[in-house]
Amino acid sequence: MKAADKAKHRTDMISSALRSAILERVLMPGMKLPEDSLGERFGVSRTLIRQSLERLAAEGLIELRRNKGAMVAKPSLEEARDLFELRTQIEDLVISRVIKNMSPEILGELEAHLAKEVEAENASEPISIRLATEFHILLARLSGSPVLLRYVEEIGYRCGLTLSLYARPHSTDCGIQEHRQIIDALAKGDEDTARKLMRHHLTAVADRALFTTEEGGPLLYLDALEPYARKVRDGGA
Template sequence: MEERTRAEVIAQALRKAIIEQALEPGAKLPEDVVGDTFGVSRTVARRALELLAAEELVEFRPRRGAAVSRPTLAEGRDLFAVRIDLERVVVRRLTGRLEEDQLATLARMVEHEHHAHHHGRPEYIRLAAEFHVVLGEMTGSLVLSRLLAQLVWRSALVLRLYGRPRWDSCNLQEHLDLIEALRASDAAAAEALMTTHLESVLLRGLDGGKAGGAEEPGDILRRYARADS
């Protein structure tokens, strides 16, 4: 299997299910169910879950096994405040340094966001998040990109638990405006746009909780396992 191990591929599929909010915070992820669904041993399944636990997307609970993490509202607010500070650093580092091919990559990502949002597809949430992850990667800092990715992925859990019904209507125009500020080497505008964008989507998008879905985790896992195969 190319360069990635089977555990990494399974972790990627599970991460996608979590970020797209198919798997609810708190949903149980039994090793045997994960293993059977993806056609691997419990050892491989546990390794995949451990990879996600390192990203704080999954937690291992004594005598109850693995489950999708369920952060508190206070943790979520703190996470978002730190994320906003970190993304200000990202845009400061990127301003005036991006090549045309990188700017074109960002523009294509927004096009994909728009298409998914227009058609009401669940991957819109993940694509909107990946826009921010890719910005972090473009800084060239491994430490910065890893920290940001972890914060972005965990944001989806907080917003699923405590976000208002339409928090996911991330303003696509704001992403386009940010790209133009980066293209124009306008650091002040880029930082202001990023701050306003994130405060709108994150801090102002919390209202204290909402009900979860009824679909069984096993059914969700099978859907994402088919997409992975």
């Protein structure tokens, strides 16, 4: 057996790559995802692509219509609202758990992530949605509950997709301040305040996303997947 047995395998890597591409607006809602092209791009056969697409469809990031292939999901505004509302309920639990587990190490991890967010904001990089989502996922991980992690991840990604669809750029800027406050409340062990802050934060993020930009038409294709594909092709080793 090799040193690292946890080598994620190709289907996982492809799924991750596609998920990132979707969340970073490289693959935009409505885009078609033909199995052949993707397979060629990632250097694998349609079998693995199909697996990845099925997985992403189960997560709600793409839509899979019989005999018609896959396309990046285009969630409606109602769906977006439902997702954020659901997320609020779930993250209530996360807050409780994290407070119970609170420790200097945990606080350190949170601070470290916040630092990354600040850094990205200063560089005005366009990945802030992704980092903001990952803050919530980090909290879920620190809750110690695999169940919570699983659902916060999935719903967080779906919310990220709706944000990339409906929110105008830079609408997440002030989110960092709110993350800061949440961390502070957690550090003080003030569960009630932390929960209120989290609820407020999430509804604020959702509200800022009501800009129904109604962008261009249903799109096609892309070569911009190259950077994502490269990692997969070069082998996960």
